Amino acid sequence: MKLSTSFNALALASRALAAHIPRQSNDTGYSVQEPPLTTPWTYEVGTDPWPEYPRPLFQRPQWQSLNGIWRHQNYSSIQAVNSPPVGQTLQNAVMVPSCLESGLSGLQGEYMFYNWYSTSFTVPQSWTGDRVLLNFGAVDYEATVVVNGQEAGFNRGGYHAFSLDITELLTSGTNELLVFAHDPTDSDPFVIPIGKQTLRPSHIFYRPCSGIWQSVWIESAPANYVTELNLNADMDGKVSGAISTSTNTSTSVEMIFTLRGGSGGASTHGASTGDFSFTVESPALWSLDSPNLYDIEITVGQDKFKSYTGFRTVSRGVIDGIERPLLNGEFVFLFGTLDQGYWPDGLYVPPNYEAMVYDLKTLKQIGYNGLRKHIKVETDLFYKACDEMGLFLIQDMPSLRPLQERTLADCTVETIEPNAAQQAEFQRQLELLIQQHRNYPSILIWVIYNEGWGQITEPYYPEFALTDIVEGLDPSRLVIATSGWYDHGAGDFSDNHHYANPQCGSPFYSIQSSPYDPSRIGIQGEFGGIGQNTTIEHLWNVQEAINAINQTYEIDETRDAWNYRAHRLLGELEDQVEMYACSGGIWTQTTDVEGEVNGMLTYDRRVLRPDLAQWNADINALYDAAAARSNSSMRLL
Known part of the structure; x- marks a missing residue:
């Protein structure tokens, strides 16, 4: 390689x-x-x-x-x-x-x-x-x-x-x-x-x-200080949202928008606390190719602070009869990794900022245009880096206790599911996830459930009400109600998980995923997952993890074989983009994690598996295939 x-x-x-x-x-x-x-x-x-x-x-x-x-x-x-x-x-x-x-x-x-x-x-x-x-x-x-x-x-x-x-x-x-x-x-x-x-x-x-x-x-903050800022800026220049303060009294607001790294003067706008709406004329848009950001100086009474935003619109549209995700009114093929955000030395915590952005820069170099932040929430600096680099984010809600069972006193076994109080707490924390992260331009999609983990799978199907709640808190983004497995029709996406081969917006599926629903956007929420074992110097040196390596969906004995198999699987996905209704895919995964050896990088970040020329060509072929499907008539929803 x-x-x-x-x-x-x-x-x-x-x-x-x-x-x-x-x-x-x-x-x-x-x-x-x-x-x-x-x-x-x-x-x-x-x-x-x-x-x-x-x-x-x-x-x-x-x-x-x-x-x-x-x-x-x-x-x-x-x-x-x-x-x-x-x-x-x-x-x-x-x-x-x-x-x-x-x-x-x-x-x-x-x-x-x-x-x-x-x-x-x-x-x-x-x-x-x-x-x-x-x-x-x-x-x-x-x-x-x-x-x-x-x-x-x-x-x-x-x-x-x-x-x-x-x-x-x-x-x-x-x-x-x-x-x-x-x-x-x-x-x-x-x-x-x-x-x-x-x-x-x-x-x-x-x-x-x-x-x-x-x-x-x-x-340090003044006596009446801002407690929450909700701000959304769309492709037409409309800025809307709300500002809350500690005393809940009406206070004047001044916002000065300046294009980061650009020339020209600043745009100043006045409002008051509570709900606000105004328009910035002819903004430079945030996109995956041109992640333009505007720095904002905000003054609320005596409270002064800095923020930033990107002007972009996320929506759904129908192109030649197929539901598509749209960014700034255009179909963009979303191709990223399943990004779990684990580190062998810090677990949830990267050693430093340089280490954190190293992963993101590597994904860009391979050709990905985003990632699915998998059932973890990152530091705010992570989302800032994605905003600045032009990487889209599909943001998962961390799952409730997944895939576990308990044995009762009568020796029967039951799947662990949330009771009413636990479900209510899950909803509260889901709402906090949305409220605290809805200002980041790079987040395009929210995910409520992953593969049934912690999901109540009998009627009443809570994902319908939860989808309504998410859309109410943040109408500016799309929602994957259930990524893989128990899909009852909620949300904007028909999301298939299948290892190793993709089944994206296609007329074929396997028992663990639902068939493609043409009334929603077809996406391959997880696929690939092929593994290539390495030497002990690059492995999580815990015997139980090493023993589990062969549970990887597929093991390829050499890096050449791994790259060959990846080429074939990406080719299959390209076919599904050209022939069917595939609008995006998520490859498993960014790095190895403990007993999993299927990353772009090994867990220690010292070995990069992809043949970059091959992967660049294969991923660009996906983007080209999607572009060829987007040059026809479009109807917005």
């Missing part, structure tokens, strides 16, 4: 350096714990991780990162939450943010159900008189926050951000921050959104991620 010179030079240089970097250690007692597999960035993390501003769509000028080395102690009972260790030195040094089960955390623990964290901070004197907000990107799964011995707030849900006004709890000197994280993962009796996390890793289900796994920071 031949790789491009530029890719090899970059990859080999960074990996050669990484191989000789010693393990991080300092007087805090923290050090990286050797994971079962490293990446080129494992020992480059240092003690000031993720220094970038964590929330690029809502960036206040005065902020302070609390990331770094905290103290941590694991407890044996949920009752530990009732006894905050105020003024105590906890047992271990821990990296924040990180997964407690990861090597980067400094712990690499197991069964991290009940955890106290502690750190301290000082508020800058220049913030005197302002409100001080404490922000968490995500804590898995429940977080109880204590500031200077007093409870500041509670949050449930491992994939969304939350903010607390801690002004009244602060002192003029050093402040103590304690966080209790409770993460049951898939222990009984919990049925919660966990994606692919499990306490019992096995092939396609992986080591869990507990605790504070996204950035923590404080920031």
Whole structure:
């Protein structure tokens, strides 16, 4: 296999350096714990991780990162939450943010159900008189926050951000921050959104991620500050949305739009808090080929912050009798990878920003124009990178406890499904996913259920009501109600999963997928998945994972054979684009993960499998075939 010179030079240089970097250690007692597999960035993390501003769509000028080395102690009972260790030195040094089960955390623990964290901070004197907000990107799964011995707030849900006004709890000197994280993962009796996390890793289900796994920071805000910004900009220049504030009083709003990297003046628009709508004349549109973004300076009363947006419209249309996804009124063939966002050293957490965007740049180089973010939610910086690079995103809701059964007292076996309260909590967290991510231009499609995982499959079929809720919260995007398997007709897509061969918008299907429904858009939500084993240097060195490698859908013994098989499968997909109603496909997957060896990259990101010339040609053939089907009459819906 031949790789491009530029890719090899970059990859080999960074990996050669990484191989000789010693393990991080300092007087805090923290050090990286050797994971079962490293990446080129494992020992480059240092003690000031993720220094970038964590929330690029809502960036206040005065902020302070609390990331770094905290103290941590694991407890044996949920009752530990009732006894905050105020003024105590906890047992271990821990990296924040990180997964407690990861090597980067400094712990690499197991069964991290009940955890106290502690750190301290000082508020800058220049913030005197302002409100001080404490922000968490995500804590898995429940977080109880204590500031200077007093409870500041509670949050449930491992994939969304939350903010607390801690002004009244602060002192003029050093402040103590304690966080209790409770993460049951898939222990009984919990049925919660966990994606692919499990306490019992096995092939396609992986080591869990507990605790504070996204950035923590404080920031200064005026007495009446913005609590939520909802903003959508379409291809006609219409900007609409809503702004909420802490006091819910009507306040003047000024927005200044400036094309990033462009010439010419800025466009200024006034509004007030609550719902707003106005038009920017002749905007440069955001697309996959030209991801134009507009930086926005927003002033709401005394609150000033920065954001950005992209002008684009996502819709459905009928072309020659076939339902198609449209971006800015044109059929765009969506071809990406199943992107699970796992790292051998950090699990849910990439070692740093460079590592995170390395995956995205690699996908662009291979020829993909997007990815399906598979039952995981990323940091805001990930979505920003996709916005800037022109990569589309299909964003999954993390699944409830998937594909598990329990044995009852009478020895009968039942499939674990959510009860009414658990289903209501799933809906609440789905709504938060939409509300917190609907401003990112790169997200084109929401996914509610994957392959029946946590899905109630008897009538009443909850995906119909959930689709209505998603469309109500965000009418600017399309919805895949069920990706694969139990499809009862909800949503915008007829989504087929089949390994290894595609069955995309075609007159043939297999028992695990529903037949193509011509009243909706045909997409191959997962296919490929062919694997190629590698040497132990590039494998997740856990025996149970190695034993599971042969569960991969297909194993090809050499990289040449792997590329040959990929060429044939991509050719089949091209046929289905030309002959039938295929509008997009998702190849499994971006990287290997634990016992899966079917990635574009190995799990350590050190080996790239695709023959780039071949893959570029095959993927371009898909785009060309789709373009040939889009030059006919079109009717918008």
